[in-house]
Amino acid sequence: MNTWTSFMAGEAAAIVLHSVPPLVVFVAVEAVTDLRDKLTDAVLVAGGERRVVRPVESGRRKLFADYLAEARAAWAPGVEITPAWVRQETGCSRGLSPRLARALRAEVANG
Known part of the structure; x- marks a missing residue:
């Protein structure tokens, strides 16, 4: 679009005109x-069928101490x-x- 050309020319109406399509997208x-x-x-x-939404269960996060103990x-x-x-041995990153x-x-x- 010609937004920058309009900006350099100081045409506010052209800036708005050329900025609208990108904002809509x-x-x-x-x-x-x-x-x-x-x-x-x-x-x-409408079809009589309901979508079942299952919550995602997140497991316990493995801590540094857990990896170290392993x-x-x-x-x-x-x-x-x-x-x-x-x-x-631990599967860590x-x-x-x-x-x-x-x-x-x-x-x-240190023993």
Whole structure:
């Protein structure tokens, strides 16, 4: 659109004119999800069938201490504590494994 050309020329009416279509598209994109869900519900109600909405159950989040306890239980003397070993034993992410390896090495070193 010619919004910037109109801005440089100082034509307020042209700026508004050229800004309306992008705003309409933006609002339509934001509203389409809710509209789709409401239309689906309306069609199902009209057809006599109701959609069952099941809440998503989220499990308990695994904490750093949980991962550390798991790694501690898997460790045995003679095992080299590396981030790769920690990932293999606990299933933690690549970002967390170096911290876990450092913490476990510190525990082992301190006895």
